[in-house]
Amino acid sequence: MDNQVNTATKPKRYVGSKESWALALAGLGQGMMYSTMSSYISDFYINIMGLPLIFVMLLMLLARIWDAINDPMMGMIADRTKPRKYGKIKPYIIIFAIPIAVATFLMFYAPEGFNVTQNMIYAGVVYVGWGMLYTAADVPFWTLPNVMTPDPDERGGIISFAKTVNGVGSAVPMAIFMVLSWIPYFAEGATLQAEKQKYMIIALVCSLLGTALYLLGFFYPKERVIIPPKAKKDPNEPGTLKRLFTCKPLMLVVLCGVLSSGRYMMQAAAIHVARYAFYIGPSLEGVTDAALRQQYLSGSVGTVSTLFQICSAIGMFGSMLAMPFLYKKFNYKQIIIVSCLGGFVASMATTVLGACSIFTVANWLVYLMIPFIIIQCIPLGALNVTMFAMIGDSLDYLEWKTGFRDNALGSACQSFVNKLGNAFATTFIVIMYLIVNIDPAQSVAQEAVKSVMDMTGAQRFGMFALVSIVPGLSLLLCAIPIFFYDIVGEKKDRITRELEVMRQEKGIAIEA
Numbered sequence: 398m399d400n401q402v403n404t405a406t407k408p409k410r411y412v413g414s415k416e417s418w419a420l421a422l423a424g425l426g427q428g429m430m431y432s433t434m435s436s437y438i439s440d441f442y443i444n445i446m447g448l449p450l451i452f453v454m455l456l457m458l459l460a461r462i463w464d465a466i467n468d469p470m471m472g473m474i475a476d477r478t479k480p481r482k483y484g485k486i487k488p489y490i491i492i493f494a495i496p497i498a499v500a501t502f503l504m505f506y507a508p509e510g511f512n513v514t515q516n517m518i519y520a521g522v523v524y525v526g527w528g529m530l531y532t533a534a535d536v537p538f539w540t541l542p543n544v545m546t547p548d549p550d551e552r553g554g555i556i557s558f559a560k561t562v563n564g565v566g567s568a569v570p571m572a573i574f575m576v577l578s579w580i581p582y583f584a585e586g587a588t589l590q591a592e593k594q595k596y597m598i599i600a601l602v603c604s605l606l607g608t609a610l611y612l613l614g615f616f617y618p619k620e621r622v623i624i625p626p627k628a629k630k631d632p633n634e635p636g637t638l639k640r641l642f643t644c645k646p647l648m649l650v651v652l653c654g655v656l657s658s659g660r661y662m663m664q665a666a667a668i669h670v671a672r673y674a675f676y677i678g679p680s681l682e683g684v685t686d687a688a689l690r691q692q693y694l695s696g697s698v699g700t701v702s703t704l705f706q707i708c709s710a711i712g713m714f715g716s717m718l719a720m721p722f723l724y725k726k727f728n729y730k731q732i733i734i735v736s737c738l739g740g741f742v743a744s745m746a747t748t749v750l751g752a753c754s755i756f757t758v759a760n761w762l763v764y765l766m767i768p769f770i771i772i773q774c775i776p777l778g779a780l781n782v783t784m785f786a787m788i789g790d791s792l793d794y795l796e797w798k799t800g801f802r803d804n805a806l807g808s809a810c811q812s813f814v815n816k817l818g819n820a821f822a823t824t825f826i827v828i829m830y831l832i833v834n835i836d837p838a839q840s841v842a843q844e845a846v847k848s849v850m851d852m853t854g855a856q857r858f859g860m861f862a863l864v865s866i867v868p869g870l871s872l873l874l875c876a877i878p879i880f881f882y883d884i885v886g887e888k889k890d891r892i893t894r895e896l897e898v899m900r901q902e903k904g905i906a907i908e909a
Contacts, residue, residue: 411546411621417555419617420541421562423490426610427538428566429603430501434527435661436570437596438504439823440668443830445592446507446516454827460525461820464813467529471536472809473637484620486537486544486805491615493534498604500527505600507593532812538611540808543789544620547900549893553724553786560782561717566607567664568714571706573599578699622804640799641806645881647791650784652878653733654814658821659871660740660777663709663770665822666863671701673835673852674751674861677760701763705864708767712774713781720782728885729783729790736779737876743772744869751861756854770864776872785811790884790892797892797899825867833859 439457442448478485503523511519542555577583577595641647677700678693716736723732746769754762788807796802830836833856884892 409548410551411548412551412555412619416545416618417558419613420545420555421559423538423611423614424559424563425566426607426613427535428563429569429607430497430611431531431535432567432664433501433570433600433603434504435819435822436567436664437574437599437668438524439665439826440672441505441507441596442520443827444672445589445596446520447513448517448520449513450827450830452517454824456521456524457820457823460528461817463525464528464532464816468532468536468809468813468816469638469641469806471532472803472806475537475540475805476637476803480620480623483615484544485623486540486620487615487618489537490534491612493530494608494611494615497527497530497534498608500530501604501607502597502600503527505596528816532809532816534611535812536805536809538614539785539811540805541614541618541620542785543792543804543808544622545618547622547897549786549790549793549889550724552789554721556786556789557717557720557724557782560785561714561720561778564710564714564717564778564781566610568706568710569606570599570603571664571703571710573602575699575703575706578695578703622802637801637803637806640795640801641803641810644791644795644798646794646884647788647807647810649878649882650787650791651810651814653875654780654784654811655817656878657737657776657780657871657875658818659825659868660780660875661818661822662825662868662871663705663774663777663864665819666826666860667705667709668698668702669826670705670860670864671698674755674857675701675760675763677701677704677763704763704767705770708770709774709777712771713777715771716775716778717782720779728889729787730879730882730885732779732783733776733879734876736776737872740773740776741869741873743769744865744872747773748862748865748869751865752858755857755861773868780875784814787882787884790889793892793896794884797896800899826863829859829863835860 439453442453442456443450475486475489478488481488500523504520504527508516508519542552542559545555546552574595577598583591583595676694676697678697720732747766750762750766750769754760754766788811792802792804792807795807833852835852835856
């Protein structure tokens, strides 16, 4: 494979550090709100609100089917928006930032006195509404790197930095969850009401702080790569969606994203694994004091979930931080294939150690999984950053081949893939509950770990598979389409050079 960096000439830089930091910090704020939803909504709906498993699964899937419609619609709307004083992309950020914050909080608010049916209606309306509001701002926001600079290497650096800081934001709700779990009111009392309040605090903090940071994306980044529509459309030219679906590189990246949906399991399923797969703490044999027993059980949930989330964060953030350096030596194709295959091997090692811990009741073996979980999570960062950069290169290819550049619609593909991945993650979780015959309705949230002491090894291993076997197989599958991706090396450099000439011939000037 060819390396993707051409060092013959030093390209012009368009984006200053102030812009880059503003975009990254805005991504941090957005990451806080999105991760609050993606990491905890399934646990909140299933174990706190007590919603039926089938309802939760159908809600997530049907909402994503709707996203399949409104994500591309939002992309086309943004692409067709006429540039105004503040740009054609950025106004969507300021319009929808506060509504998203309100909806994020409402998702984790359990109304008092509602029966199951009323709770289902409330959850359905708020969840679908949140998804639509988020789409309206998310698609334009992640379009910004594609309009801030025409240089693919600079764009890759901006995306890498923004996605890394966005990933830091995604760890904030996990950190708050961990800290709250150490507070005596939540750790020792461990009532259902305390669990509700814990989630409300996380949602409130992340909504307020996240919105304040997210708005930086409106005030500082500058839109430069604005390709005007053709004056007269040729009746033989393909429509917008057809152009997108016939763009082979873009479709390969989208397919990779769909097949890599299992990578979200480590974050989405960690709390479920903590409740139902492992117990780490003092021996419960002979402990008759109910309060003390409950304290040990509650502490195990916090310990196990924190262990998985910290390992996930180290692997993901470590790889994100390494991306700018790796991009100088390897192309996007090489990075994704190698990291995903390595992640698959590590996930198999995690599976073996976890199985030994469960079936031999050797709890200490859980700690031996730590290095393998970290390696298993390296592709999370590599995929989150690199796939987005590959979409930018695919849009260059699309413009080079057709003369059209559908920036926001391309961003909508990534937005849809991310949300589809989280929906699949929740679906896998619900299906596993059904397969291993665990009914959360029979146990209030704070007592869920109690069933670990009574469940069979097969039940516990089934829940553990959510963060071991499922993501491992997903990483193996998602590497396959990338073998056919070819916007690398000399071909990528040639597209960049010829695009610059094409734009000059059309009189399109890119501002400094």
